[in-house]
Amino acid sequence: MEPSDEHIGARVRYWRERRKLSRKQFADMVGRSTSWLDKIESGERDLVRLPMIERVAEALGLDPAVLSDESRAQRARQCVDACEVQSIRRALAAYPGLQSGKPEVVALEAVTGQAFYLDHAWMTSRFTVVARHLPSLMAEAQRAVQTASGRDQVAAYRVLVTVYRLASSMLLKFEANDVAWLAADRAMHTAMLVDDTWSLARATRSVARAMTSIDEQAQAITTLLAMADRMHGEVNTNAAELLSLHGMLYLAASITAAEQEDPGLARDMHEAARATALRYEPHYNDHHTFFGMTNTQIHRVAALVRLRECGQALEFAASIDPKAVAGLSAERQSNYLLDLTEAHTGVGNYRQAVRMLGRAEQIAPEEVRCRPLAHGLLRSLLGSTSGESARLVGQMASRAGVEA
Incomplete structure (x- = not known):
């Protein structure tokens, strides 16, 4: 193991705080006093005995090397870990509506702001930020739906759909596909309760991606196209609000068709998205989708790669303006580069x-x-x-x- 300028106690403090454990909680977990923990975290006392390092690491859900090895410590800090994925799973297992008594009223504005913050963290590929805050936000958003007044009800449901979508996307990134499907299904169920086109369109994309991850591509495409058809008339009367969401359904269908090894359908869905992108205007609301011609083009590259047409993918990519790609989110840019x-x-x-x-x-x-x-x-x-x-x-x- 390598020496480090940072003492083990500083790493203990970092992970205790990342796990959202108080000093008292954690001291009790390892069978020590808070004064002992204070001395360890401050560096006043060294944590050198292997059995104690292992006990502390186990309480934090870590490999002991994360506390004692500099390179392992750095890698662990920058990534979502198994404990955080499990925390998202546990949050999805909660059913606050079953609890007796009147739920505590939640400030919808605060929950909306937090959801916006995590949505932005997702777009900038800061997944550790999303994972740390998502479980508590899920509980808050669930309570917001329970306590929202009539005029705030749609807004509360939209926040909960957003949170479930983030959970599903996070779980798919780290290949927890079965639980990702559960989160996406929750998003769809929530959207159907309020019958809001915005919510339904966003939830449908999540459900389709989750279906694809468990090899249900045909059903995913059916679901995407059903939603696209359902919202068609409303898009024509409210393009500024809904056109980007409509276009993203076709982009999702193009990728799913490619996963299904159906090049004809993948091309047709790309053309449908392209036709939608040609209607798109700069002042329209993209709802953090980054919908437009550039996103449509890079989705075509993604589809060709999934069809194992790598030469065609590179040829098509050569026609895409790099400056336009640079205007997309970090998450979109990096996945294009992958x-x-x-x-x-x-x-x-x-x-x-x-x-x-x-x-x-x-x-x-x-x-x-x-x-x-x-x-x-x-x-x-x-x-x-x-x-x-x-x-x-x-x-x-x-x-x-x-x-x-």
């Missing part, structure tokens, strides 16, 4: 694949260092590169804790 990494790998252009993956890491470190999908790309490149490219991909793999 698609390009896979495409370049597919045609044997490993040097360019490493370059794309390096750019993705610069834009959104958590996407490359923490996601199983990116780890798979790193392992592939570790076995395929040489020279400077091998050195660069080796450095990325080291930061991600990936071995060949």
